Amino acid sequence: MHKIFITGGCGFIGSHLTEYFFKKYKNSIIYVYDKITYAASIKNLKDISNNKRLKIIKKDLSDYNALKKYSKNTDIFIHAAAESHVDNSFNLKNEFIITNVLGTKNVLDACKVNKVKKIIHISTDEIYGEIYKSSFDENSRFNPSNPYSSSKAAAEMIINGYIHSYKLPVIIVRANNIFGTRQHPEKLLPGSCWSLIKKKKFTIHGKGNQKRSFLYVKDLCEGIYKIVSKGKNNNIYNIGSKFEYKNLDVFKIVAKANNLSFDKFVKYVKDRPFNDYRYSLNFNKIMKLGWKPKTKIEDKILEINDWYKKNISRFKKR
Ligand SMILES: NC(=O)c1ccc[n+]([C@@H]2O[C@H](COP(=O)([O-])OP(=O)(O)OC[C@H]3O[C@@H](n4cnc5c(N)ncnc54)[C@H](O)[C@@H]3O)[C@@H](O)[C@H]2O)c1
Structure with missing residues (x-):
C-alpha cells in the first residue's frame, strides 16, 4: 500500500490532486496535512472524506514535530501548501516567509528524517519574472518581482541546498496559472465569476493587458502524475x-458565460506596485514524458461558473 502525503490538500490545487491520486492509486492511503486557511475548505474533499483511505490532519507547516510524526513511512510526498495570493504578499507579510520558506524547510527536514523516497514540490512560473516574447525553460535565471514569487524562489533555493547536501529526492514543478473549481475568489477567474454572479463590479488592475497562460487543474494533476x-x-x-489570455479577456469570457456585458461590470483600479506584464513557460521537458495540456478556459467556463453559483455562500467576501 502506498502512503501519499499532500500538504495543502484542502486548498484549490491540493484538493484536486488529492482526489486524483486517491482514484489513481486504489490501494493508497492519503494524508492531507493542512492548516485550512481562509483559502481552503474541508468541503473541497467532501466526495472522499468519509473514506478510511483519507486522513485529514489540521496542522500548520510550522509544527515540525507534527509534520515528522504524520509523514512517517510516506512513499510520495506532494508539497502544495503555501500562501498563494500575490496581492496579500505586498508589504512582505510574514506569513509568506513563515509558510512558503520556513514551512518548506520543515517539510524537507521531516522528509529527510523519514527517508521519504519521492518529494514533489509545487512551485510557480513567477520565480522567472516577466518575459515579453518567447518563454522561460527550466535553466532560465530567477528574477522574482513580488514578495510571493520571492518567497517561492527562496523555498527553491533551500531545496537546492538539501538536494546537494543530503541527496534528498526532490522534484520541483513550476506551474503557470491554474484554473478550475474551488479556487478562492481573490484570484482573477473565480473572482470574475463571484462578482458577476452577484452582479457586482469587478476590479481590474491597470488596463487588464497583462498576459497569463492558463492550465486546467485536471491537466495539471495528470502532469504531476506523469512526473511522479x-x-x-x-x-x-x-x-x-x-493558452494565453489578457486579464481583461478572462473577465470577458466570464461575463459572456453569465450573459452580461463586461463593460458594465468592470472597474479599473490602480495597478499593483509591480505587475509582471507576461509570464510564459517552455514545457517541452514534461511533454517528453508523454503529457500535454488539453483544456482551455472556454471549454470549462460554464461548468466552473456553475460551481461558483452553487457554492457562492462559501465565499462571503472576495
Ligand atoms: N493557483 C495557481 O495558479 C498556482 C500556479 C502556480 C503555482 N501554484 C502553487 O501551487 C500551490 C497550491 O496553490 P493553490 O492555488 O492551491 O493555493 P491555495 O491558497 O488555494 O491553497 C493553499 C493551501 O495551503 C494551505 N496552507 C497555507 N498555509 C499553510 C500552513 N502554514 N500550514 C499548512 N497548510 C497551509 C491552505 O490552507 C490551502 O489549503 C502553491 O504552492 C502555489 O504557490 C499555484
Missing part, C-alpha cells in the same frame, strides 16, 4: 499551456 511515475529525481519540470 516517470520524472527524474532532482530535476525541475515546467508545466503549463500556450
Whole structure:
C-alpha cells in the first residue's frame, strides 16, 4: 500500500490532486496535512472524506514535530501548501516567509528524517519574472518581482541546498496559472465569476493587458502524475499551456458565460506596485514524458461558473 502525503490538500490545487491520486492509486492511503486557511475548505474533499483511505490532519507547516510524526513511512510526498495570493504578499507579510520558506524547510527536514523516497514540490512560473516574447525553460535565471514569487524562489533555493547536501529526492514543478473549481475568489477567474454572479463590479488592475497562460487543474494533476511515475529525481519540470489570455479577456469570457456585458461590470483600479506584464513557460521537458495540456478556459467556463453559483455562500467576501 502506498502512503501519499499532500500538504495543502484542502486548498484549490491540493484538493484536486488529492482526489486524483486517491482514484489513481486504489490501494493508497492519503494524508492531507493542512492548516485550512481562509483559502481552503474541508468541503473541497467532501466526495472522499468519509473514506478510511483519507486522513485529514489540521496542522500548520510550522509544527515540525507534527509534520515528522504524520509523514512517517510516506512513499510520495506532494508539497502544495503555501500562501498563494500575490496581492496579500505586498508589504512582505510574514506569513509568506513563515509558510512558503520556513514551512518548506520543515517539510524537507521531516522528509529527510523519514527517508521519504519521492518529494514533489509545487512551485510557480513567477520565480522567472516577466518575459515579453518567447518563454522561460527550466535553466532560465530567477528574477522574482513580488514578495510571493520571492518567497517561492527562496523555498527553491533551500531545496537546492538539501538536494546537494543530503541527496534528498526532490522534484520541483513550476506551474503557470491554474484554473478550475474551488479556487478562492481573490484570484482573477473565480473572482470574475463571484462578482458577476452577484452582479457586482469587478476590479481590474491597470488596463487588464497583462498576459497569463492558463492550465486546467485536471491537466495539471495528470502532469504531476506523469512526473511522479516517470520524472527524474532532482530535476525541475515546467508545466503549463500556450493558452494565453489578457486579464481583461478572462473577465470577458466570464461575463459572456453569465450573459452580461463586461463593460458594465468592470472597474479599473490602480495597478499593483509591480505587475509582471507576461509570464510564459517552455514545457517541452514534461511533454517528453508523454503529457500535454488539453483544456482551455472556454471549454470549462460554464461548468466552473456553475460551481461558483452553487457554492457562492462559501465565499462571503472576495
Ligand atoms: N493557483 C495557481 O495558479 C498556482 C500556479 C502556480 C503555482 N501554484 C502553487 O501551487 C500551490 C497550491 O496553490 P493553490 O492555488 O492551491 O493555493 P491555495 O491558497 O488555494 O491553497 C493553499 C493551501 O495551503 C494551505 N496552507 C497555507 N498555509 C499553510 C500552513 N502554514 N500550514 C499548512 N497548510 C497551509 C491552505 O490552507 C490551502 O489549503 C502553491 O504552492 C502555489 O504557490 C499555484
